[in-house]
Amino acid sequence: MVEKSKPATLGDVARLAGVSIATASKALNGRAQVRDSTREKVMRSAEALAFVPNPLARGLLSGQTGTVGLLTSDLEGRFSIPIMMGAEDAFGAGSTSVFLCDARGDAIREQHQVRALLSRHVDGLIVVGARPDPRLPLAGEINVPVVYAYAPSEDPEDSSVTSDNVQGGRLAAEHLLSTGRRSIGIITGDRGYGAAHDRLAGALSALHDAGIEPVQDALFGSWSEGWGRGAARVLLEAHPDLDGLICGSDQVARGAMDALRELGREVPDDVAVIGHDNWEVLATNARPPLSTIDMNLQELGRRAAGMLFDAIGGSPTRGVEKLPCRLMVRGSTTPTS
Amino acid sequence: MVEKSKPATLGDVARLAGVSIATASKALNGRAQVRDSTREKVMRSAEALAFVPNPLARGLLSGQTGTVGLLTSDLEGRFSIPIMMGAEDAFGAGSTSVFLCDARGDAIREQHQVRALLSRHVDGLIVVGARPDPRLPLAGEINVPVVYAYAPSEDPEDSSVTSDNVQGGRLAAEHLLSTGRRSIGIITGDRGYGAAHDRLAGALSALHDAGIEPVQDALFGSWSEGWGRGAARVLLEAHPDLDGLICGSDQVARGAMDALRELGREVPDDVAVIGHDNWEVLATNARPPLSTIDMNLQELGRRAAGMLFDAIGGSPTRGVEKLPCRLMVRGSTTPTS
DNA sequence: CTGTTAGCGCCTTCAG
């Protein structure tokens, strides 16, 4: 008998407080024209009835619903998840709820989802991509703010947040240099990924600044352990003096480390290895644990939420914002004490 | 000039069709008492204006909002994600939208989220757990149907779906037996996980049915590669004749395979290894690729959505439904041809 | 068959 089935309405509160609905509304919304004692009374009644304003009714009037759509293209993917977490986190704190949609990488499906979301009158949209390459902006008339996360929009007028892969690549190279490595090889992933090229460019520029060239051109392949193993063998055969290895991803790095061990090289004493992504299950279970570059994905999600919030509030950010990566030092680059 | 800013309302449609709002409503909702020609006219007008009924207004009347809450306790976790995908998938097909909430394993936070969800008048809730052990049901008065996925509710009156770990464990053992292995060891994970015990029980019962005992008691430890490596060494030292190894998870299996290789054992020729989870990035990158047990998590999510849908429709399922696992055969148990 | 009349729960003028 504490809680009845139907939640209390503003009318209930007003009745209990002995005022009109209008007055109750003003009191609860902090409007000025209400006597303090009255406001107090209304507040107490609301409390007593566990009154929560109905967002549907409120949204019907105001147009604002306090909801946003989170449109992802791959829930399988490892990258969208932390971003979603960050976004959900940032909104969850306030009074905004998040609609989740997975387009499965299908443009038609995406259209569909967007339509559904818009028909629910979301206040804004976050589009999180599967990989950091630019993507086509959402098609159709979108009459709410949109923020692209991870995969920036190709339209520079849109607002996007992504990871700074160039800076990340630089970070990796600088770290190896700082541990005294000079014969450095680079194994990256799929040539089709812009991220592969950006990370490489960053690494090369850092090496260049130190007056060093990699032992040979970077090896492109795929984002897999198998590729890492094979490439590391090739590289080591051509350059037995290799003492540092920059890998385009943690998977590649793990494969490379396995190959190095099997070829009798100690990590990090003979060769230091650094990865990219900070994919925990791979990095921490490696032997030794893998130093790597963390893209701060969760922060990226939070930032996307923040940008969307600002845009909803009327102050949109235009263009692509790149968030810096962070170095995670583990045993693969520094001898364990 | 094709699309104006404000979306069309039922009033607009009615005016264009030259009928009253009520008639337009009936026509669009397929109610019977409308002349066909009129219905036709209304339909066309709606089409022309790209009319989409406002779910807020509709929900205000009917109480049903066409939304459900998906409450997860760990977005990081590998297990919740496929479940969410399945659920999102099942709903996404229809006209239900999903609110995503991550409670971060914090009960207070969960309370909060539930309250927020209920205040938005969701039609139902799916609670997806981080691990397959039973959990406390949601606290407080929940006046909508709830389905627990992966982690079942402790209250048998609630509806839950989870993975059948006993059957999964049995499947693993039966597979090893079917490849002719007879000296079988078992390495599992954290003793605190019910799943570890269930999988073990299943494996033991299958071995027992075949008149076989494992080479020694199962080894409990943690769900990590490091543990898998260490345990495999111990096991092999004590039982050099080991020809089959059942691992409680893919991580454990990968560690074990590394150790086996380093001790000069060939997988699968000398020792066949099977894991559990089908964590693709680990299983497919192993050498050789790892045979394992797949929990059909996505299907589990779909099932949860289906159960919730039924419950919303008035036919709830009570109790815990266990979904069978599926064997994934790869190179670690069968010689590659 | 169609249109009118009431609301759903809330907020906002605008008179008292």
Place this chain on the structure above:
DNA sequence: CTGAAGGCGCTAACAG
């Protein structure tokens, strides 16, 4: 300072 009235977009009785 307070309350009555109107309306957001839609559906469900009732009349016509």
